[in-house]
Amino acid sequence: MNEMYKREDALFERISALIDSARKRVKTAVDTTMVYTYFGVGHYIVEDEQQGKERAVYGKAILKNLSDRLTGKYGEGWSVETLNKCRKFYRIYSRYNISEIVHSVDEMTSIGYGVQNSVIDLRKSEKEYVFRLSWSHYLVLMRIENPEARSFYEIESIQQQWSVRQLSRQVGSSLYERLALSRDKDEVMRLAEEGQTIEKPSDIIKNPLTLEFLGLRPDVAYSENKLENAIINKMQQFLLELGKGFLFEARQKRFTFDEQHFYVDLVFYNRLLQCYVLVDLKTDKLSHQDLGQMQMYVNYYDRYVKMDFEKPTIGILLCESKNDTLVELTLPKDANIYASAYQLYLPDKTLLQAKVKEWIAEFEDKKEV
Numbered sequence: 001m002n003e004m005y006k007r008e009d010a011l012f013e014r015i016s017a018l019i020d021s022a023r024k025r026v027k028t029a030v031d032t033t034m035v036y037t038y039f040g041v042g043h044y045i046v047e048d049e050q051q052g053k054e055r056a057v058y059g060k061a062i063l064k065n066l067s068d069r070l071t072g073k074y075g076e077g078w079s080v081e082t083l084n085k086c087r088k089f090y091r092i093y094s095r096y097n098i099s100e101i102v103h104s105v106d107e108m109t110s111i112g113y114g115v116q117n118s119v120i121d122l123r124k125s126e127k128e129y130v131f132r133l134s135w136s137h138y139l140v141l142m143r144i145e146n147p148e149a150r151s152f153y154e155i156e157s158i159q160q161q162w163s164v165r166q167l168s169r170q171v172g173s174s175l176y177e178r179l180a181l182s183r184d185k186d187e188v189m190r191l192a193e194e195g196q197t198i199e200k201p202s203d204i205i206k207n208p209l210t211l212e213f214l215g216l217r218p219d220v221a222y223s224e225n226k227l228e229n230a231i232i233n234k235m236q237q238f239l240l241e242l243g244k245g246f247l248f249e250a251r252q253k254r255f256t257f258d259e260q261h262f263y264v265d266l267v268f269y270n271r272l273l274q275c276y277v278l279v280d281l282k283t284d285k286l287s288h289q290d291l292g293q294m295q296m297y298v299n300y301y302d303r304y305v306k307m308d309f310e311k312p313t314i315g316i317l318l319c320e321s322k323n324d325t326l327v328e329l330t331l332p333k334d335a336n337i338y339a340s341a342y343q344l345y346l347p348d349k350t351l352l353q354a355k356v357k358e359w360i361a362e363f364e365d366k367k368e369v
Contacts, residue, residue: 004061004062007048007051007062008062008065008066010048011044011045011048011062011066012066012069012070014044015041015044015066015070016070016073018037018040018041018044019037019041019070019074022034022036022037031133031134031135032131032132034135035131035133035134035135035138036131038085038086038089038135039086039089039090039093039131041083041086041090042086042087042088042089042090042091043090043094045063045083045086045087045090046087046090046091048062049087063080063083063084064080066083067079067080067082067083085139085142088142089138089142092142092150093129093131096129132158133154133157133158134164136164137154137157137162137164137167140153140164140167140168140171141153141154141157141167143171144171146176146353146357147192148176148189148191148192149176149177149192151192151193152176152191152192152195152196153167153170153171153175153176155194155195156170156175156195156196159195159244160244166240169213169240170240172346173210173212173241173346173347174210174346174347174349174352174353175206176191176356177347177349177352177353177355177356178206178207178208178210178347178352179191179196179206180356181207181352181355181356182202182205182206182207183202183203188356196243196244198243198244198245198270198272198273200273201273201275201314201336201338202338204242204243204244204245204246204270204273204277204314205316205338205340206241206243206340207340207341208340208341208342208343208347209241209242209318209340209341209342209343210241210342210343210345210346210347211231211238211241211342211343211344212343212344212345212346213234213237213238213241214227214230214231214234214344215230215234216230216344217344218343218344218345222283223283224265224281224282224283227281227283228251228252228265228266228281231266231281232251235248242268244272245270245271245272245273246268246269246270246277247268247269247270247271248266248267248268249267249268249269249276250264250266250267251265251266251267252264252265253267255300255304255305257300262296262297262300264278264279264280264297265279265280265281266278266279266280266281267279270314273311273314274309274310274311275306275310275311275312275313275314276301276305276306276310276313276314277313277314277315277316278294278297278298278301278313278314278315278316279316279317279318280293280294280297280315280316280317280318281318281319282317282318282319282320283319283320284320285319285321286317286319286321286322286323286326286327286339287326288326288329288330290317290319291317291326291327291330291331291337291339292330294315294317294337295315295331295335295337297315298312298313298314298315298336298337301313312336313336314336314337314338315336315337315338316337316338316339316340317337317338317339317340318340318342319339319340319341319342320341320342320343321341322339322340322341323339324339327339
């Protein structure tokens with residue numbers, strides 16, 4: 001028992017020093033400093049835990065006592081639940097080679113981690129890794145079991161500057177799985193390594209597009225006009241769902257030739273692809289007439305609207321259900337037109353995860369051949 005108390009005292013002192021140093025820098029880098037602090041706390045706990053023989057006893061006794069002592073010294077925020085999250089955080093992210101320790105106070109101050117006696121030195125990693133999100137972001141990310149999906153959401157959160165709420169929504173809508181299933185199998189792994197890359201028109205397509213934020217009930221009939229109005233009223237959320245680089249230009253955009261007026265439901269511009277993106281909404285079954293009409297819209301924009309430096313216009317028919325065979329038979333192979341299904345409820349994550357897992361397994365098998 002004396003040995004256990006000595007270990008507990010040493011663990012308490014090390015973590016106290018870590019928190020004290022972090023609090024000194026809290027005014028300049030609250031989120032980043034605390035993320036590194038939580039990682040360091042997890043490191044100490046795992047390191048100490050591995051010295052013990054009875055882990056169940058460790059979890060019930062030492063963590064509870066540690067929580068009580070830290071709470072007594074620092075106030076709320078150091079519950080057993082928080083300490084367990086720190087431990088999980090370390091176990092997940094130590095795989096990125098960020099667990100090396102340096103002991104120079106001057107060096108620690110210069111790199112800004114604010115950790116006394118011990119600090120994670122990212123510069124010594126083979127592939128430099130830096131925590132760039134808030135602790136609240138990482139709490140969401142830690143709930144994602146698939147490492148590839150977690151990596152994707154982390155990259156996108158950094159690049160797109162997602163709030164915690166936006167990250168939670170994208171995870172809940174299975175964005176990773178929907179993007180993966182909209183791509184060739186060879187491109188699935190790239191999502192985890194680079195996030196969503198926008199290099200060609202098909203990169204902006206998701207199947208399905210999830211519009212649960214519109215508040216429309218899937219079991220109630222609604223018109224295309226009502227769907228359009230709902231999208232306009234929730235344009236910020238709709239742009240988030242569309243993805244990277246989209247700018248909204250107009251609704252019911254009119255153009256005229258041969259004394260006839262035509263209207264495109266929604267007109268966007270994608271600054272990454274440098275092209276117009278025309279969206280027509282269809283609440284009825286998709287027909288070949290719908291596809292032909294969109295082809296006419298795209299042709300008009302390519303010939304009379306786009307500038308010489310801009311890329312060809314993209315047409316998207318956003319429909320409740322799509323028929324891939326009909327699209328293939330109606331349009332030429334090089335058509336820049338896509339039919340994308342939408343749904344008014346969050347997708348079944350389990351089914352999507354199973355499909356992506358199957359695709360990744362096929363991808364890995366192909367690499368081994």
